[in-house]
Amino acid sequence: MGIRPGLQNRASGAGGDSHPHTFSRSIGGGTAESVPGRYEPGRGRSESPFRSDFGAIFSGRLVAVSRTRRQLKRRTFLTGSLVLAGLGFAGCPSSKPSGRLRGQRKDPDYPQGHRLREPDFPSAPTRQERLAGVILGGGVAGLSAGWRWTRAGLTDYRLLELESQVGGNSRALTYPSGSAPIGAHYLPVPNTEARAVRRLLTEMGLLTTEKDRPGLDPRHLCHSRQERLFYEGEWRDGLIPHQALSEVSQEQIARFQEHISQWSRRRDSKGRKVFALPLHFSSTEEQYLALDRISFAQYAKRMGWDDPFLLWYLNYACRDDFGGSLENCSAWAGLHYFASRDGGGLGDADDILVWPEGNNRLVKFLQGEQKGQIHPGSLVLEVVPSENGVTIDYLELATGERVRLQAEVCLFCLPSFLRPYLLKDQPTLDRFLYAPWLTANLELTSPPEDLEGPGFTAWDNVLYDSTSLGYVVSTHQHLTTAPNQPTVWTWYHPFPDEAPEVVRKTLLETQWEDWSQRVLGELEVVHADIRERCRRLDITVLGHGMIRPSVDFIWSGQMARARRPQGRLFFGHGDLSGMSLFEESQFRGVLAAEQALAVLGMEPDESFL
Ligand SMILES: Cc1cc2nc3c(=O)[nH]c(=O)nc-3n(C[C@H](O)[C@H](O)[C@H](O)COP(=O)(O)OP(=O)(O)OC[C@H]3O[C@@H](n4cnc5c(N)ncnc54)[C@H](O)[C@@H]3O)c2cc1C
Incomplete structure (x- = not known):
């Protein structure tokens, strides 16, 4: 995708x-207008083998089909799938788990995060500290803000992150055969106006200038076939x-x-x-x-x-x-x-930069610059801005202690939907709608059979008329002469048409077994032996995965108000752009960092933006 x-x-x-x-x-x-008769992707064409059965999978209606199906010749096999689709069964798993498949949910720490809804925390802090700055959230935005502060010589800050690892939606999972993204997986070649991206790539040694001509390291540009x-x-x-x-x-x-x-x-x-x-x-x-x-x-x-x-x-x-x-x-x-x-x-x-671990490559670089400042396992509980500074309370998950930080400036690089839980008197944010996502990482002993031939894939493999977007291949850039090496794929599923809050609730209740079978059932249509090759399948639910650029949102008054600093508290999450992209998260994080530097009297000579 x-x-x-x-x-x-x-x-x-x-x-x-x-x-x-x-x-x-x-x-x-x-x-108000809409596309006639509501857009139907497959209209006028044969029924798709991927037609989804959202309700069925959530109600656990799993359809078992004889394994002999997988032994059918490909064409027969596909025809069989079409018949199933006609019966409304496509998209459901076609056989029971093989028994040897392992895997688990790799969701963010929802149990801890959801404690903000019904706080049960110690009411008084056991420790208090003073710092020049605090960054809330260790996704791309928060890490980019810290990168900017570090470059400006500000190191007296702390970055608070709920998870045990930073990265947010740009995290990756590690397997014996390598890493693979759970979410963000590519960076487009930066436009000239994406100055901060260019600076970052230059620092990483990926963008170099020879004979006055800037160029990207070709090893990281997505190889053919994209x-x-x-x-x-x-x-x-x-x-x-x-x-x-x-x-x-x-x-x-x-x-x-x-x-x-x-x-x-x-x-x-x-x-x-x-x-x-x-x-x-x-x-x-x-x-x-x-x-x-x-x-x-x-x-x-x-x-x-x-x-x-x-x-x-x-x-x-x-x-x-x-x-x-x-x-x-x-x-x-x-x-x-x-x-x-x-x-x-x-x-x-349409040239893009890709890495096996996706945009976690960028996260790792940003993280490396500020290891001493990053505090994972820290759940932000309360933020109180004032004219002179910001008071931040957080729960140290390892000790269960409530810690209070008094900061001269603070950067809120958490998703905006958290504001009502953490801050008093916030502007209305009812247009901030977040699209839920489900992703799956499939660890394969070797690339499965493919309709094009053994070992054939592209980096991005899209399924027309499927409710999923298909999958990306983590080992795509490997320059190996032995194609049958283990690999990890990331499979992506958005939920564009259902109410996000309903999807989130259902996804949290749905079991790993249901989704792993659904994923394999879909991929089996194009890779007949996927079940034999898949030794592990991990599922990640990103409930508030992407901010959705709904009608009248990005350039709305509500968005403009949401971006305004409150005292010495500056807002820098990627959702303040209204679309979820590395460039936007980095921009928002760096902008908030530079605004805060100005307040601290450390205004940089040159903006990174
Ligand atoms: C499935 C998917 C695929 C994507 N693919 C791409 C892609 O290929 N390329 C691309 O450019 N972008 C992609 N994106 C967009 C991606 O979200 C952004 O690129 C970027 O990673 C977002 O960074 P962020 O810092 O703005 O937000 P987040 O990633 O949301 O970071 C917020 C951080 O705050 C932490 N946090 C939350 N609550 C608390 C709390 N109470 N206390 C402490 N910490 C807390 C979270 O754990 C998280 O680390 C994708 C997104 C999704 C969902």
Whole structure:
């Protein structure tokens, strides 16, 4: 998941900096519209073998099918799956656990986190300390803030993290054959405006300048094949199966790509990009912000985009980057997904950096710089800002002690939904909706059989018309001549259409057994021997995985208010951008850190942003 594919193949028709041709009729109005008859990805095509049965899996209705199915020839096997789909059974596990499969839930520490709902903590601190600064939360945002402080010479700070490891959604799991991400798994080649990302990559030795030309270390650029799509019974290169699509579809996709190409080149009256990354640098002219007040589905309808494959593709983008859908993400966010990245002179717009452990590579670097300051196992309980400083109480999980810190400045790099639990008198945050995710890490003794041939995969393997997004392969970058090495895959499942709070509750109640069988049942359709090869399968539920860029959210007054500092407390979680991306979390963390440095009289000569 995760690439903005095929844009380098865009038709490069006339236009230069011209206005996207239909833009004038694409915004304004604002009446509620939706894609006709609600978008159905597989309409007009054969039933998908992956059709989900969300209710069935949660009610534990597991369907056992004879193991002999796996011995069928591939074509017969797929036909069999189609029949099951027709009966409404697809998406359910097709056989019982083999008995040797191991694995467990690797969720964040929900039992500790949920204690904030009904506090049972000691009311008085047993210890008090004074510090210049405190950072709350050790995800990318908090770690980036600490990185900025360290670079400014501020080391008298503490970073409080609930989990035993920092990283948040960019954590990784370690297996004998290597590490694999539980969530964030790639970093796009940074745009020129992503200055902090470029600085970080330079410090890591991944971005170097030779003969005045900056370049990325090619070992970390995703090798070919970046992605493939399982579409109508076959794997196809890339995410757009041109050869399998009708001329009408192809023509509409070409028009869409040209449209996006024009948006990428578009500059506002001040010369700013319309869609920049970090999004802070985007144009704030009203004509563009109006795109945030309609859904991507409305925009698609106005553009006349009605081809089923194109609509699948747009919906995929929303599921992939936002855990949302065409209907519940804004047009601004949807267009940003496709048009914001330009390779920044370092590569193509869709070039990405990948590591076996995903973005945990970046986390490890940031962490290495501030080991002495990071305090894992610390549950933040209460934050009280004032004119002169901030008082922070936290629970030291190892000792059960309540500790109080008096800080001159504090950075709140925790998700904003926690504010009502930790702070008094907060602004309304009812537009902060978080998309739940479930991911699975499959440790395989060797790559399973593949419809394309033994050992064939891409880095990103997407299943058309599945409720999952498919999987990424942690060993993709290995330059081995022996392809049958053990590997770890990460499989991704968003829940774009269901109410997030209902999904969260259900996911917490669902057992590892149910989900592990569901994952294997789906993958078995494309890898017949997956059960034999899978020796371990871990499941992670990220209940508030991604902030969702709903209609009228990113550029709303509510968002602007949520970003405002409160006394000497500065807010820096990635959700304050309205979309969950490394670039955004890093930007928010560094911005909060620099705001606090100014208050401390340590204003840096040069901003990292
Ligand atoms: C499934 C999935 C896939 C993703 N893939 C990508 C990708 O490929 N590329 C990309 O750029 N982005 C991706 N993202 C987005 C990712 O979330 C961001 O890139 C980034 O990791 C978010 O960092 P953050 O610091 O803003 O938030 P978080 O990761 O949410 O960090 C918040 C931290 O606060 C801690 N915390 C929470 N409560 C408390 C408390 N009371 N006390 C102390 N600590 C607490 C948490 O444990 C956590 O470490 C993905 C997200 C998900 C869910």
